[in-house]
Amino acid sequence: MSHKYFAYGAIGAALAVALGAFGAHGLKDTLSEDMLEVYETGVRYHMYHALALMLVALLADRIGDTKLVKVGARLLIVGIVLFSGSLYALALSDISVLGAITPLGGVAFLVGWGYIAAAALRARKNA
Template sequence: MSYKYFAYGAIGAALAVALGAFGAHGLKDTLTEDMLEVYETGVRYHMYHALALMLLALLSDRIGDAKLIRVAARLLIAGIILFSGSLYALALSDVKVLGAITPLGGVAFLAGWGCVAAAALRARNKV
């Protein structure tokens, strides 16, 4: 479990760097200031959760409940896709309805973090 999700996190972090650079250099003259801020928010949450995925993979053996950890990792990945992906699409297309997808990604992030907390509390009770 840890190798696969660590790799997913590393790939996600690399993608966040590439998308961030693209935004900073390729879009600064194309997007409005507001849309550039939307794009940057997507990059920031993308990187946070890619790094969190890597940390989760490293700690997965210590936290315990492998099923909850896998669910948490999958929810963080879904959150990156839905939250950050919808912000990227919104900024690049200016199709406002895409903003309706963003909260689904936020819910996935929250559920993922809830699974991490539950796994940690279960592990604590087993010690």
């Protein structure tokens, strides 16, 4: 499990850097200040969760229940796609209905972290 999800996190982090650079250099004269802030929020959460995915992958064996950890890791990926992706799309298109997708990504993040916490607590209980 750990190699695959570490790679997903590393790829996600590289994409966050590329998208952040694109936003900072390619969009600063194109987007309004508000939409640039929306875009930057997407990049920030994208990077946080890509790095977190790498950390979870490194610690997966120590966390415990690999099924719970895998579900949690997958939900972090879903969260990146839905949360950050919807913010990128909203900022670039200014179609406000796309903002309705963002909370679904936030829920995926929260539930993913819940699964990872449950795995860690279960491992502690079984130790």
